[in-house]
Amino acid sequence: MICSSCQANNPDQAKFCMQCGAAQASTCPPCSTELPPEARFCFGCGHQIGEASTPPAVASTPVAPPEPEPITESV
Numbered sequence: 001m002i003c004s005s006c007q008a009n010n011p012d013q014a015k016f017c018m019q020c021g022a023a024q025a026s027t028c029p030p031c032s033t034e035l036p037p038e039a040r041f042c043f044g045c046g047h048q049i050g051e052a053s054t055p056p057a058v059a060s061t062p063v064a065p066p067e068p069e070p071i072t073e074s075v
């Protein structure tokens, strides 16, 4: 892929330009949507881009902490 900043020819899988260090746009493998460098998920199909990172917040029911058992003082 050609760097949009300096026109250097970088490998297709390059995330950053070898010549100027500019972030390269990535392409979604399943749907070939061009994504901005900062995209972590494809806006076209929802495919996760790049390394496995924190998934989107999953709706989880807040768990209430267990109530402490009453302490029976037998002294």
Ligand SMILES: [Zn+2]
Binding pocket: 003, 004, 005, 006, 007, 008, 017, 018, 019, 020, 021, 022
């Ligand atoms: Zn460059």
Ligand SMILES: [Zn+2]
Binding pocket: 028, 029, 030, 031, 032, 033, 042, 043, 044, 045, 046, 047
């Ligand atoms: Zn996609």
